[in-house]
Amino acid sequence: MPLLGLLGGLVVAGLAGCGRDTASAETGATPSVERVMVVGASTIAPLLSEMAKEYEKTHPDIRIEVQAGGSSRGIMDVRQGVAKLGMVSRGLKPDEQDLQHILIARDGVGLILHKTNPVTRLSKDQVVGIYTGKIKNWKQLGGQDLPITVVSKAEGRSTLEIFSNYFGVPYKEISAHVIIGDNQQGIQTVAGSPAAIGYVSIGSAEYESQQDAAIRLVQMDDQIPTTAAVASGQYAISRELNLIFKPPLSDRVRDFVAFTQSEAAAGLVTKQYFVPVARP
Structure with a gap:
């Protein structure tokens, strides 16, 4: 956006x-x-x-x-x-x-990583592990030896509610290092940290990546986060x-x-x- x-x-x-x-x-x-x-x-x-x-x-x-x-x-x-x-x-x-x-x-809600992060795919269980503090380093997921910076939304945000419902992680169980408000803050935070992961509007992420923001959307299991997938009804985390x-x-x-x-x-x-x- x-x-x-x-x-x-x-x-x-x-x-x-x-x-x-x-x-x-x-x-x-x-x-x-x-x-x-x-x-x-x-x-x-x-x-x-x-x-x-x-x-x-x-x-x-x-x-x-x-x-x-x-x-x-x-x-x-x-x-x-x-x-x-x-x-x-x-x-x-x-x-x-x-x-x-x-x-x-x-729209849909998608996970974003820094564009230099070599991890290309995550499972639902891995995302839960990251956001509950059980997975703490990217090397556990085939990435670099870097501690994961977990970025999450503030309470009261619909994006957080949709994320929590889909992954089955209540707000109080999320172990976040950075709490952000809007999508732009999330994108800027992840773009500024090679070790960060966040979740934002797919539309916002696609737009900003087209504007050369240092982020990319990451596939989760068989879910490919694109507006085309949302439009076709094939993407599960839509709203x-x-x-x-x-x-x-x-x-x-x-x-x-x-x-x-x-x-x-x-x-x-x-x-x-x-x-x-x-x-x-």
């Missing part, structure tokens, strides 16, 4: 068009601009930022602010009315059915990327939500290395 400075960043569109300004000058009225806060998963935030920028080009009466902070924060802020829309990088749980959601894309809200929504916000389902938005999904959702 691109480095967008999303924590606290703003996504602001251009000013209103000349025709609207002229009308306002004639009537003496000030154009009404609705400001909309979108908060949640760092995986989705870059995509929503691009969608917001594209939408605002033709809708000068709305300004959309996108802030990362994790899926749990997105749910909390929408419930409390702090944010109008939330971003959740997983399916909603039974106790979250008070919220409505729109599926905007699909939904959802936009959540509590009705009622204003006409402007409802129209933006509809835009996230459009062909134009699907093009942005692909550019961000996520998997578009098939529409009827």
Whole structure:
């Protein structure tokens, strides 16, 4: 994913068009601009930022602010009315059915190593061993004689929850040396350490590796972590990327939500290395 400075960043569109300004000058009225806060998963935030920028080009009466902070924060802020829309990088749980959601894309969670690490494949048991502290050195896995630096996500992050559920390792049993928040931090940490291992959004990892980040996704058993594998349904650790809200929504916000389902938005999904959702 691109480095967008999303924590606290703003996504602001251009000013209103000349025709609207002229009308306002004639009537003496000030154009009404609705400001909309979108908060949640760092995986989705870059995509929503691009969608917001594209939408605002033709809708000068709305300004959309996108802030990362994790899926749990997105749910909390929408419930409390702090944010109008939330971003959740997983399916909603039974106790979250008070919220409505729109599926905007699909993604997967993959393991990343430094690109110089000679290990090309890991088993599920080996990953569990690494993250529970039972496997401590890469030479135990056919790699170099280097102590493994375990990078994991902070509590409350959907990526951590998906990782924990798939590998059967509760959060409190993970033996991590580095705790990170968003995907970008995880990628930067692993890129800066030849002995590190982490898990991040596949879309984020593919994008950053194309930008020459010193990382690579690693195969686990027969699971090859690519967006193509997610799209085909062959990758097991896949997930939904959802936009959540509590009705009622204003006409402007409802129209933006509809835009996230459009062909134009699907093009942005692909550019961000996520998997578009098939529409009827």
